[in-house]
Amino acid sequence: MKRPLYYLLCAIACTSMVSSTMPMAAVAEAIQPQAAAVQQAQADAASSDAGKAEDGPNTNATADTVEDSTATSTGTSAVNTESADGTAAATGTPAPSLRAQANPAPEAISATSQTGYAHSATASQNGVTFTVSWNDAPAGTATTFHVTQANGSSQAKARMDVPTYWDGGSQESVCDPSRPAWASYYSLGTAGHDFTFDFTASGTYRIHFYFMDNDRNDPQNDKGIYYLRTTAEVTVNDAARPSVTQILNNAVALCRQETNGSEYDMALWLHDWTLDQLEYDHSLNWCSAESGLTRHQGTCESYQRIYSKLLDAAGIANGRITGNGHTWNAVKIDDKWCQMDLTWDDTSDNWYGGLDQRHLYFGLTDELMAIAHSDHTANYQKDDYAYRSTDLSNNYFVRNGKADEWTEKCAAANANI
Structure with a gap:
């Protein structure tokens, strides 16, 4: 389902190189054939979320047994x-x-x-x-x-x-x-x-x-x-069952305490906090912030809604993106839009050694996100698309310098395309 991961990282590294002359669109086009083999599997797996991807507006405590509720x-x-x-x-x-x-x-x-x-x-x-x-x-x-x-x-x-x-x-x-x-x-x-x-x-x-x-x-x-x-x-x-809003507000308050307050650091902290709250619901029944935060299960809808609500509470602009029966977030950090897919970041896979795969979909451009979710190409090409993401400065690997570690590998991979 997530085999485009390596190709995404290669694209991130190559497009972040100062000496690179390959434009973003060319990188995406070059990588697309190798990602094509996984597109059908991704679409089949993601299509189970299709009934939720166009839902209405976005609207950690486990329910412990108590007698005085x-x-x-x-x-x-x-x-x-x-x-x-x-x-x-x-x-x-x-x-x-x-x-x-x-x-x-x-x-x-x-x-x-x-x-x-x-x-x-x-x-x-x-x-x-x-x-x-x-x-x-x-x-x-x-x-x-x-x-x-x-x-x-x-x-x-x-x-x-x-x-x-x-x-x-x-x-x-x-x-x-x-x-x-x-x-x-x-x-x-x-x-x-x-x-x-x-x-x-x-x-x-x-x-x-x-x-x-x-x-x-x-x-x-x-x-x-x-x-x-x-x-x-x-x-x-019931104090043993806090409300969704209370859980979200508590998380944002803790985020402000544990970060420097910048939009990037808060967006990253809230991203990681969300992944720690729930697991993907393969029964495809639970699809809400309520289920993700209090039942600790949810589909892509839960991940997207929880993160959106957290960003709203933190004062960080964000939007909702859908495609391939799936949904994810657009986030505006330091006046620059980027793409975030928390559902696909929630993985314990370790295919590439020391690569942190839990942040591979943090801070992508539209073109790079479209490698994983092909419907997104039509999204960002619309005249009224409000979340145009063309900048990698807030990409997790670019921001922390990890992309440079993969530059040679990615350059070699692209040379063989």
Whole structure:
């Protein structure tokens, strides 16, 4: 997936040489054929992020178990008469647990009816009532949402939508709504069905539950319910589960203490701090700053969002770039734009001896980033592109002099192209 690494470094070293006469575009063009062999693998791997790359606006404490956590919940309901496609229910199939520590196989869920819930939300249509009931759960324990129906048919079914998170400074979908687990309806039967979710940060979570009860093949028993919704809101206020904004602000405060305050040093510190917070989520479910900072898992969307929020809090201009089903950051350091890909920097690979591969995508030009993400060529050639990156002065290897160590190797490699 990351085989363009060596060629990128060669390009960085060669273009940083004072004696070099090869223009940037020529270097990129020369390197491109050798990177082409990995482009398909990169595109296949990155395409799994395509559903997230065009998401809406960017909006470390692990959830330790405590007994005195506080959570409050409210419920609202709404009816939408828009038609739905009547997706077949996964009758008899337990809903997968959508907790951070997810197992490869769906987790068995009890359908035993419970009473005495602290919170509930209902929605009614055509004489059928759907109810979502739940209790507050301590940190480290998933909340169970018990969904039931009254006066419905055997076709009654429900699904839980992707939770959204809001803490006053960060609003986002916690998970990727394109994943199959979030689109599946489950039969309610007479006992109902349980869904679970673990709330890992202080703030407000909103979860929509959708219901259907229709049977076009049996008009006499068709309840005609295609799109009915109710909403559960859970507010967490727990010192053991700090909010996303609190985590970000604490990180920036520590950054100011441990750096000289320059934009370069702060951007580098925050880059490294972000990589230490999470691992890439190969299940492709978790795609938010919330998941990256409190569940320590996330896709490229998480890396990009976390870094963007940190830079915003630090007062460093930045932008969002997408391409090849992937997303990364543009960062303005000392009035010069450069490209940063934290997802691809988050590696333990050591292909080239002493090379620090965790900074290979720190401070690239547009042309160099396009070697790894070919769609980016079309991005930076647009007239309205706002993040034109042509300068390598803030590249990690150029800035610390490491590029010179690779000059001879890169010159030899380019001579053989």
